[in-house]
Amino acid sequence: MGQEEMDEEIIRELAKIVGDDYLTTDDADLVAYSSDVLSSAFKKPDCVVMPENAQQISEILKLANKEKIPVIPRGGGTSELGGCVAWRGGIIIELRRMNQIKKIDADNLMAVVEPGVICEKLNYEAKRVDLVFPPTVPTESVATLGGMVASNSSGLRSAKYGATTDYVIALEVVLADGRIVRFGKPVYKTSSGYDLVHLFVGSEGTLGIVTEITLKLKPIPKYFATAYGLFDSLEESARAVAEIVKSGINPAGLEIVDLPTQKATNKLAKKYGGKLSEASFPEAEGLLLFELDGRDPAQIEADKIVLQEIAEKHGCKEIIWAKNEEEREKMWFARKSVLVTLVRDKPTILIGDCILPPSQLPDLIRIMQDAGKKYGIKVYIIAHAADGNAHYLIPYNINDEDELKRLEALEDEIVHKTIELGGSVSGEHGIGQHRMKYMKPEHGESYEVMLAIKQLFDPNNILSPGTIFGE
């Protein structure tokens, strides 16, 4: 049997599993699945299937494993790093059809969902019983919970609420050989055996395909206190963050925005107008956006005093508290508009998310600033400061080869220096294809252990090959 005939036979087998309506090899579909958010990604899969349950995925994986065909699970396709692209061809499994919220258990603050549920949809339903899935990502209207588990997503409220991994308590996973295995129990903690649940969180589809997720939920906070803290020095604002974290007041949001980013946002927001023109920062060398939240207003008032004292100790010249919900929304709107305004100015943008312990945040910021100066590239910096997780945002011209070379050297330098200081290349976006080269330098010997685990779970390397691991 020739290769071409074999492919056709495999397509027929796949169609038998999912049904003709849920398999496509049409070029337009393959183009639509050729990419994610990564600028350079363009690789068509051989086919795309849209299964409706774990059983069908099991059958697909049995076939793919036998034929050694790559299989790439995909949710909202919001990876910025090529994490859901068929780099070596094969089958993309579109998981959006598995979109049932199976249960919201208001008594035990849990939800059981399929991987294709959009994060915003879960929160819409959870809100009816006064609950929330707290990891907030800017893409929540598109990102699926399966994708958030695969990349261990987090975002603007991770200071208090952590990352997706902190909410995952049990999983159903289809392994490479087609076995459907349940990991974990719907309990808040367990001392029983290896914690394999969290092995899958952040594994970016390389160890198995998640088909059911049991998540913890939290009561929705009722009260908020939000403010800008204006500092004369970015470094001092970062030091204030470390002390705030140490104080135990636990803000829900603690964001740093550097002055170039504030200025660019203010300027570009005016330039592009419309709703964006409302995005405005007060402009200071160091700017912190704080948010305290909770269900006890007295506690928030007490925490405000502590926060203010720490900020003032670090030279904060002014704290501007939001007087009402409208002002609070305006503050967050400015922060959320940073990427929007930069993208409008130049549509390709490199985003990094290196992380160090919070007390080393000033070092991380300095590394980024120095690299920008060294390579003559404008670097915009924002940070989920309480985590020590800083983003470098670098708009660039994808057709300028010289700029691309300098950009690569700059990113290498930032990442390697972060690793030298004991940090990690990614706080929340993952590795995907783009950052594979940093895995070995960051993880050293544990990289070999990861490879062994990958080999154990996926000996034929069919699951998302070309993601996380190069070979």
Added chain:
Amino acid sequence: MSEISFKNLIQAKESLDTCFKCSFCKGNCPVSEQIFWESFSPRGKMLILRSLLRDQGILTEKVRDSLYTCTMCSNCDNTCIAGIKVTDVLAAGRRDLYELGKAPESVNSLIRTIKDSGNVFDLSKEDLDILGFNPDKEFPKSADLLFFKGCYANYHSIPHKSTMRSFNILQKLKVDFAILGDEECCGSPAYLLGDMDTTRRFCEYNVSKIEETGACRVVTACPGCYRALKQIYPKLVGKLNFEVLHITELLAEYIDAGRLVFKKNGIDKLHVLYHDPCELGRHCGIYEAPRKIIESIPGVHLEEFEKNRDEAKCCGGGGGLTISNPNLASQIAQLRLNEAIERSIQAVVTACPACQLNFTISKDKYNMKVKILDISQLVGDSIGLH
């Protein structure tokens, strides 16, 4: 190079190259909520069109299905972080497909109908007489204010009643207005489906007929006509010699002037949701006039959809979707109406005949217990028109 020339799409090259592929456009897309293939999402469509322009893709039937499975509601424009007018790009793609003879047969057929009959329903003036619809005989042909009726009002019984109600409101307010006896389709459907020649033909015809009446203001109850007259016509024939208004703008103006006054009437505690029509809201920026009218009516309590104003979800009735995929159009409407049912809202009010019709079809199809009202019906009921 491909032998196929995408002469319209090439004009949108900059937008296609600018697409960041971030996928925010999928977030509020009514089609992406129902069809999960990436090729039917705005991002997928942009990728497909970009790949066609770069000779990396093949013009398959799926391209056609993908491009025409869209309500052109502009939610993608609203959520695009790069500020791209995605619907302009999709419209360019549709124009190329239509001109290349690659549009779906349902689309070609509708365009033939519009060209031949001058309306989307393939009806003639004689049909109207038989149906007892024809308002042309009852109204003057010349006045400062001209009411542009549009195909829905002219030829379909449900929106027709709403438009007649608008006429009655204006009569009760003693407003002199004229009707264009030989009005033809505004061209909006042809524009949305990709036929620019027909759009231009209707535009030139209607502008000339309107100018003959000497009207200085033209009002319409159809947001599709409104957008055509207000935004599309000036692009085709330059600045118009008349002002274009939507009926809600005119009625809001009358409220401000004290000319339209609501008194306490039979309506008591009617909870309504106002649905922003895409053509009126996102495309033309009219959000507050309809709300002002509803809020002025005693006994009516205006509530808001979770997604409202510029974030309002589409009813499913736009962009030719009711022609290319009527089931999907109904499903999209059902999803919007579900919110009203879940919140025990008595009526959904809109200001668009296409929304009114698509909601009504869906409500009947899925047996949903909610009233669908055009804003003119609500106003009419409130000033004693029955």
